[in-house]
Structures are given as structure tokens and as C-alpha cells.
Amino acid sequence: MAIKFGRPIEMRDAPRRQAALASTPLDLAIRPRRNRKAEWARRLVRENVLTTDDLIWPMFVVDGHNTRTPVTSMPGVDRLTVDQAVRDAERAAKLSIPCIALFPYTEPSLRDEIGSEALNPNNLVCQSVRAIKKEFPDLGVLCDVALDPFTSHGHDGLIEDGRILNDETVAVLVKQALVQAEAGCDVIAPSDMMDGRVGAIREALDEAGFLDVQIMSYAAKYASAFYGPFRDAIGSAKTLTGDKRTYQMDSANSDEALREVELDIAEGADMVMVKPGMPYLDVVRRVKDTFAMPTFVYQVSGEYAMIAAAANNGWIDGDRAMMESLLGFKRAGADGILTYFAPKAAEKLKAER
Ligand SMILES: NCC(=O)CCC(=O)O
Ligand SMILES: [Mg+2]
Known part of the structure; x- marks a missing residue:
């Protein structure tokens, strides 16, 4: 590993010769650098590791056939027609990525005020789930529950007089979850x-016999510029009216995140x-330390775009920044990461093994 970048860095720490002898060593009993002197020593004391088991790969699906359309603001990420999503699912399985997540691009003509398309058992997400599970039954498939890909206004819930209705929205989300579980x-x-x-959702899934369908709740989701x-x-950037601050969290808060997470656990969230x-x-660290639950973190599109754009400009080493950011989530206590880097990171991890 160390020799990849030229002269092995550890050689510079070999027994001291001329230069070293010229000066008197500091009287230090403790020299933290000893544990960093060589790659084998760094490996030996390494506290956290990233493996392919830590990755969930979010994918975008779109109507059509045999087409991949690049998402301009996410270099390296494409919208996939269902057949192509199946191909990427195969890639995920081969890379030992345990789970993928599916998000639909819904044609504007199919969007309405109440997000009806979310409840269509034949919508893009359901078609993709069926196609993927048929070919790769052992690959985990995660489906997002929210109305934003389906509403004409781009909000996650139903609106009345500019207000997002809570309980009425929950009733629709329950139906959406059931449609996805059935798929x-x-x-x-x-x-x-x-x-x-x-x-x-837990109650409805259980009543319908979906006792084994897990729930991963976006428990502490912040109203963020990074989306x-x-x-x-x-396809909801242009249609979104206003912002999501009446339902997503204020970025100033972290005690509130603990209360949100506590509620979701009490309501039956598995993760x-x-x-x-x-x-x-x-927040990841506080949640993990407080609840000792399987804790996930979403490295969202804006985070991905920042790293990808800087790398494409030659301003940072993209691969190293990617791995450093992912390991940072592990260090913070995350058990897994939803990241658009999943295939790239998994390829790198496989190659290094
Ligand atoms: N419900 C899923 C998302 O909102 C993802 C956000 C992002 O990647 O920016
Ligand atoms: Mg909540």
C-alpha cells in the first residue's frame, strides 16, 4: 500500500543516521508517532474499518427502456430505466453491497396535488422492486416512503391552505408502505x-401479514440545503414550492434529534x-451512544456533489476524500451509510482486499 505512492513512507522512520545524530533527541517517553511508523503498525491499531457490508446504494429509476440518463448535478450518477436498475442491482450483488434503495423520477404528467401515483401498485418503484427481487432475491431492497417524488408541489405530504397536514398524510403513507411491501x-x-x-406503518404492515418487513426510519432528518x-x-427541484421546515428538523438542534429517534424506536423502527x-x-454519535440501535446515516446528494465536483476539477483526490468521508461516518458510530459512492467505494474495497 505505502509503496504505491513512491518511496515507502516508513523508510523515513528507519534507524536514525547522520541528520538525527546531529541533534539531541527530546526526552519523550511517549511518542504517538511510533504507532504510525509503518502501514502494518497503522493497520494493527486501526479503530474503525469500512467494509462493503456498511453500504446502501441509492438508485434513481425512470420510465423507458435500456437508458441511463446522467444527473448533471451528481456527476457519475444516472437515472436508470427498470432494466438498467436490474443491471445495477446485479452489480451491487457482485460487489457484496447488502442493500439498495430506490427513488423514482415521476413524469410531471403523473404528479398531482395528493401524490396519487405513490399508491399505484404498478408505479416505477414497485416495477423495479419486482424486477430486482425476481433476479436477485438475496439482495436487500429499501423503499422510501414519502410523497415528494409524486406531488405536483414537491412536498412530502398533503397540503391544505399552505399547511402540510400530518395525520391525513400518515394515512396515505400507510397505504404507500403497503403497496411497496406487496411489491x-x-x-x-x-x-x-x-x-x-x-x-x-408498523401496525398496518403487521395486520397485512408483513411481519418481517423492516422499518428504517429517517428519524432525524434535517431541513437541509444539501438535498x-x-x-x-x-424532478422535484423546479416544482417545490416553499421549504420543508415545518416538518424537517432545524439544523440548530440535536437534543430534538434524540427525542425524534426515541419516538420512532418506541413506535417500532428496527433501524x-x-x-x-x-x-x-x-448527531450520529449521540444517537448511537444513547440508544445503541442499528444507526444509519445518509450521505446526501449535495455531499456527494461537493466531493465529486471538487475531484472533477482536480482540487481534491476524489477517491481518498470519498473513503475518508465514509470512514468518518463509521468513526461517528454509524452502522451503515446510504451513499451514492456505494459502487465506487465497494470496488475500491474489493480491489484492496
Ligand atoms: N428521501 C431521500 C432523500 O431525500 C435523499 C436526499 C439526498 O440525497 O439529497
Ligand atoms: Mg418523528
Whole structure:
């Protein structure tokens, strides 16, 4: 590893010769650098590792056939027609990525005020789940529950007089979750931040016999500027009216995140998530330390775009920045990461093994 970049760096720490002898060593009993002197020594004391098991790969699906359309604001990420999503699912399985997440680009003509398309058992997400589970039954498939890819206004819930209705929205989300479970989805991931939706969805899933369908709740989801490219990808950037601050969290808060997570666990969440990732590593740590639950973090589109854009400009080493950011989530206590870097990171991890 160390010789990849030229002269092995550890040689510079070999027994001291001329230069070293010229000066008197400091009288230090403790020299932390000893544990960093060589790659084998660094490996030996390394506290956290990233493996392919830590990755969830979010994918965008779009209507059509045999087409991949680049998302301009997310260099390296494409919208996939269902057949192509199946191909990427195959890639995920080959790379030992345990789970993928599906997000639809819904044609504007199919969007309406109440997000009806979310309940269509033949919508793009359901078609993709069926096609993927048929070919790769052992690959985990996660489906987002929220109305934003389906509403004409781009909000996650139903609106009346400019207000997002909580309880009425929850009733629709329950139906959306059932439609997705029926299609064969393994993990239901409510991302809407309505109060009480986890409990309502758990109850409905159980009643319908979906006892084994897991819930990963977007428990602490912040109203963030970092979602911009995602909204391009699902086609809701132009349609979104106003912002999401009456339901997504205020970025100033972290005690509130603990209360949100506590509620979702009490309502039956199997796994909890903090989102976005890099600006909220402290929240990841607090959640993990407080609840000892399977804790996930979403490295969102804007975080991906920043690294990808800087790398494409030659301003940072993209691969190293990618790996450093992902390892940072592990260090903060995350058990897994939803990241658009998943295939690239998994390829790198496989090659290094
Ligand atoms: N419910 C899923 C998202 O909102 C993803 C956001 C992003 O990647 O920016
Ligand atoms: Mg909540």
C-alpha cells in the first residue's frame, strides 16, 4: 500500500543516521508517532474499518427502456430505466453491497396535488422492486416512503391552505408502505418526518401479514440545503414550492434529534437514520451512544456533489476524500451509510482486499 505512492513512507522512520545524530533527541517517553511508523503498525491499531457490508446504494429509476440518463448535478450518477436498475442491482450483488434503495423520477404528467401515483401498485418503484427481487432475491431492497417524488408541489405530504397536514398524510403513507411491501420490498424507510407515521406503518404492515418487513426510519432528518441535487434527480427541484421546515428538523438542534429517534424506536423502527451526514456527525454519535440501535446515516446528494465536483476539477483526490468521508461516518458510530459512492467505494474495497 505505502509503496504505491513512491518511496515507502516508513523508510523515513528507519534507524536514525547522520541528520538525527546531529541533534539531541527530546526526552519523550511517549511518542504517538511510533504507532504510525509503518502501514502494518497503522493497520494493527486501526479503530474503525469500512467494509462493503456498511453500504446502501441509492438508485434513481425512470420510465423507458435500456437508458441511463446522467444527473448533471451528481456527476457519475444516472437515472436508470427498470432494466438498467436490474443491471445495477446485479452489480451491487457482485460487489457484496447488502442493500439498495430506490427513488423514482415521476413524469410531471403523473404528479398531482395528493401524490396519487405513490399508491399505484404498478408505479416505477414497485416495477423495479419486482424486477430486482425476481433476479436477485438475496439482495436487500429499501423503499422510501414519502410523497415528494409524486406531488405536483414537491412536498412530502398533503397540503391544505399552505399547511402540510400530518395525520391525513400518515394515512396515505400507510397505504404507500403497503403497496411497496406487496411489491416485495424488504425495508420500508419513511422519510417524510410526519409525527406518528412509524407506528401507523408498523401496525398496518403487521395486520397485512408483513411481519418481517423492516422499518428504517429517517428519524432525524434535517431541513437541509444539501438535498438540492437529489431534487434534480427526482424532478422535484423546479416544482417545490416553499421549504420543508415545518416538518424537517432545524439544523440548530440535536437534543430534538434524540427525542425524534426515541419516538420512532418506541413506535417500532428496527433501524434509525440521521440525514444529512457530514454536517451532522455529532448527531450520529449521540444517537448511537444513547440508544445503541442499528444507526444509519445518509450521505446526501449535495455531499456527494461537493466531493465529486471538487475531484472533477482536480482540487481534491476524489477517491481518498470519498473513503475518508465514509470512514468518518463509521468513526461517528454509524452502522451503515446510504451513499451514492456505494459502487465506487465497494470496488475500491474489493480491489484492496
Ligand atoms: N428521501 C431521500 C432523500 O431525500 C435523499 C436526499 C439526498 O440525497 O439529497
Ligand atoms: Mg418523528
